[in-house]
Amino acid sequence: MTLLTILFDGIAYGMLLFVLACGLAVTLGLMNFVNLAHGAFAMAGGYACAILVNRAGLPFFAALPIAFVVSAAIGAVLERSLYRHLYTRSHLDQVLFTIGLVFMSVTAVDYFMGSSQTFIHLPDYLQGQINLFGLGVGRYRLMIIVICGLLTVALQMILSKTRFGSRLRAAVDDPRAASGLGINVPQVFALTFAFGCGLAGMGGALGAEILGLDPYFPLKFMIYFLIVVTVGGSSSITGPFLASLLLGIGDVAGKYYVPKLGAFVIYTMMIVILIWRPNGLFGRTAAR
Amino acid sequence: MLRNLISATVTAVSVLSIGGLAQAQETVKIGLIVPMTGGQASTGQQINNAIKLYQQKNGDTVAGKKVEIILKDDAALPDNTKRLAQELIVNEKVNIIAGFGVTPAALAAAPLATQAKVPEIVMAAGTSIITERSPYIVRTSFTLAQSSTIIGDWAAKNGIKKVATLTSDYAPGNDALQFFKEHFTAGGGEIVEEVKVPLANPDFAPFLQRMKDSKPDAVFVFVPAGQGGNFMKQYAERGLDKSGIKVIGPGDVMDDDLLNNMGDAALGAVTAHLYSAAHPSAMNKEFVAAYKKAYNTRPGFMAVGGWDGIHLVYEALKKTGGKADGDSLIAAMKGMKWESPRGPISIDPETRDIVQNIYIRKVEKVDGELYNIEFATFEAVKDPGKTKK
Numbered sequence: 001m002t003l004l005t006i007l008f009d010g011i012a013y014g015m016l017l018f019v020l021a022c023g024l025a026v027t028l029g030l031m032n033f034v035n036l037a038h039g040a041f042a043m044a045g046g047y048a049c050a051i052l053v054n055r056a057g058l059p060f061f062a063a064l065p066i067a068f069v070v071s072a073a074i075g076a077v078l079e080r081s082l083y084r085h086l087y088t089r090s091h092l093d094q095v096l097f098t099i100g101l102v103f104m105s106v107t108a109v110d111y112f113m114g115s116s117q118t119f120i121h122l123p124d125y126l127q128g129q130i131n132l133f134g135l136g137v138g139r140y141r142l143m144i145i146v147i148c149g150l151l152t153v154a155l156q157m158i159l160s161k162t163r164f165g166s167r168l169r170a171a172v173d174d175p176r177a178a179s180g181l182g183i184n185v186p187q188v189f190a191l192t193f194a195f196g197c198g199l200a201g202m203g204g205a206l207g208a209e210i211l212g213l214d215p216y217f218p219l220k221f222m223i224y225f226l227i228v229v230t231v232g233g234s235s236s237i238t239g240p241f242l243a244s245l246l247l248g249i250g251d252v253a254g255k256y257y258v259p260k261l262g263a264f265v266i267y268t269m270m271i272v273i274l275i276w277r278p279n280g281l282f283g284r285t286a287a288r
Numbered sequence: 289m290l291r292n293l294i295s296a297t298v299t300a301v302s303v304l305s306i307g308g309l310a311q312a313q314e315t316v317k318i319g320l321i322v323p324m325t326g327g328q329a330s331t332g333q334q335i336n337n338a339i340k341l342y343q344q345k346n347g348d349t350v351a352g353k354k355v356e357i358i359l360k361d362d363a364a365l366p367d368n369t370k371r372l373a374q375e376l377i378v379n380e381k382v383n384i385i386a387g388f389g390v391t392p393a394a395l396a397a398a399p400l401a402t403q404a405k406v407p408e409i410v411m412a413a414g415t416s417i418i419t420e421r422s423p424y425i426v427r428t429s430f431t432l433a434q435s436s437t438i439i440g441d442w443a444a445k446n447g448i449k450k451v452a453t454l455t456s457d458y459a460p461g462n463d464a465l466q467f468f469k470e471h472f473t474a475g476g477g478e479i480v481e482e483v484k485v486p487l488a489n490p491d492f493a494p495f496l497q498r499m500k501d502s503k504p505d506a507v508f509v510f511v512p513a514g515q516g517g518n519f520m521k522q523y524a525e526r527g528l529d530k531s532g533i534k535v536i537g538p539g540d541v542m543d544d545d546l547l548n549n550m551g552d553a554a555l556g557a558v559t560a561h562l563y564s565a566a567h568p569s570a571m572n573k574e575f576v577a578a579y580k581k582a583y584n585t586r587p588g589f590m591a592v593g594g595w596d597g598i599h600l601v602y603e604a605l606k607k608t609g610g611k612a613d614g615d616s617l618i619a620a621m622k623g624m625k626w627e628s629p630r631g632p633i634s635i636d637p638e639t640r641d642i643v644q645n646i647y648i649r650k651v652e653k654v655d656g657e658l659y660n661i662e663f664a665t666f667e668a669v670k671d672p673g674k675t676k677k
Binding site: 002005006009013107110114115116117118119121127128129136138139140141209210211212214216220251252253254255256259260263 | 325326327328329330483484485486488491493494495497498501515517518521522524525526527545546549550551553
């Protein structure tokens, strides 16, 4: 029974990691851009949701899509004004630029929202546990699994089945040939970037309850996002998804069964997987 | 933020306008070094707020001297603290340094206090050893051992037999655990599970499941102030409250500053601490009302540490008749007794540490807000971290 509870918690945690990090998988893997500021967009979504729910009194489920839109809009604006100038620059430039953005976002949020933890007031029906076939299941975590599961399916469908998905894949595989065929590559990238930021924002809003929300969020979770992307490999959505689940379950189980080593489990797993498969679980072997 | 801007302007203007006078009457300068930015910023803000409030109420002149506060932000980084303390002592020629949000910051300034013979008033940091690092250190906050030992004694005497502990793996967490364990097991209690969580640990789920499975009567918890809310929420989410497992701990976790945002999950938690905004004394009611009016939020124990710190300086100056050299001030402060918003307190003449009542409180809802309601008192508790030696 305990095993199932641990598994359930692990899946919820992993799903959350996936929604938070899959935007990064897209920018890093598909667009080949190192965006360390990814967590800042997640934080923006979290705070947008907190303000809407706590101050404006909006229902939680109405605030979630708005958190998505807010983060996506911020992402789109920054992409058009700042990021696109750096696509062709070296990775070091990109790292320096985005880590600078992280520090600016930390200070800005600290200034406007204060440095203490922010909580989102949840409706009662999302609190506590329900009994599912004798298994104590946290309602909030159950909701996370449902929402994130649907999102994953939707993402996979968009990428593989829609016109936009094929344009994106074409633009990534060979930008020159794609633009020669009439695909507006910068526009595709901008939309993808904004969408990834929006997902992060929604993840931030969903995760505030479990991961906490304070101005240092982008720094605290940067490592986790990077682990998900490196372990998962960045050529598809499936890789990061499985990696998130694996890490989520591994992390929770490790902390439960060997609490003394709990914090190291996730890193040990990363090292072992990367020694075994340096390009990640689903990496391209002959990448650029 | 606007508030800070306004107050900064007001301070600037008042400094300018008094500039002429100050020449004539001599000033006593206090260098206030607290974290105003970064993760510990709420500590610095509370202390700074409380000191401003004190000066508004009692004026900025005492024993013929004008008391001037020079505020510096160290962001809780000990390197900064040391540099700022040195600048304040050497360039600004301050008579007193005060504040210190975290233990490493207080320790970093200690050698400077000794060398320059400048009193160092610790208004926040809570590790026992601090006052032993310099004969010029006086503390008006608390020590972690004070609250941790008391909650251990209380739990053992009040029908709690088995306790699982969950503490953050850093110095204050380990201190809290050690002091609690000593007193709780000495009183006949048993620790059935002991988990140290990593400091940067966002998700308590697996640890809480472990607590639940060990079936204790209560969970002893110490996590950094900011994580208390997350802990309580996940504690309720996992149904530990419904399994009859109580939450006990030192009161830092239930800081008044954060309590109201934790939601009903926090109800019923029993903690031992030096101050609750609901402390039923006339003086505290007046203090809380004034603080709320000025800053639109309720004061926490950090604010009280700042309030008593500046009060101690005022009283010491009265006693020395305005003499502001380190040795006379420290001599005047030793053994001083007064009533604080938290209750009667004094400065131990031997250790220069604070002696105060520790209250056992339970989180309850009053007028729609969460408060720590005190229901038992342990009087005049000295720092157990030192009395052992």
